[in-house]
Amino acid sequence: MISTKIHGVIDYLVAIVLIAAPFVLGFADGGPAQYSAIGLGIFVIVYSLFTNYELGAIGIFRFRTHLILDGLFALALIASPWLLSFSNLIWWPHVVFGLAALLVIALSGRKDYA
Template identity: 45%
Template sequence: MIPTRTHAVLDYLTGALLIVAPYLFGFADGTIAQWLPMLLGTVTIVMSLITRYELSFSKIIPLNVHLAIDIASGVLLATSPWLLGFADRIWWPHLLVGLTEIIVPTLTRRTPTGSLA
């Protein structure tokens, strides 16, 4: 199982990657293909700042809620190229990060270490 501290680090890294991915991988074209990952990246970082785990600023959101939102976000991101009609231009970053956003929460411990449980 992935420790919650590791999950938190991955959340911040994934959020940042989603925000810069359109520029790194050449799909910063002002369409939903660009804005969806940037929005989900921002949501991931903000949610991480207020989740009840080790590396958050404020302990508001229960970890199980956070993990469920991660999975839902991953499903949306992974399927978005086909659901939203841009798979002919770009699809692989959305699919790969989306699948990661589904797998990582599935393998993450359900209780933080220490007194945060």
């Protein structure tokens, strides 16, 4: 099981990597591939900051709610290359990170902070 503290570290690392991915992997062209990765990375940072766990700053969301948001994030990331019509340019980072997020959800402890 992944503890909530380790889960938080993973959240912020994934967000940073997603935000950097377009520039590192060469799809920073101002299109939907770039902005979906950056936007979803920012989304992870925001809801992580609002989660009531060790690495949250504001603590509004329960960890259970955070896991639901993780699931929505993962599904949006996986589907984005086809929903936003950039699968012919690049799709694998979105799918790989989305699948990895689903794995982290499955392995995360279910401790629910107050």
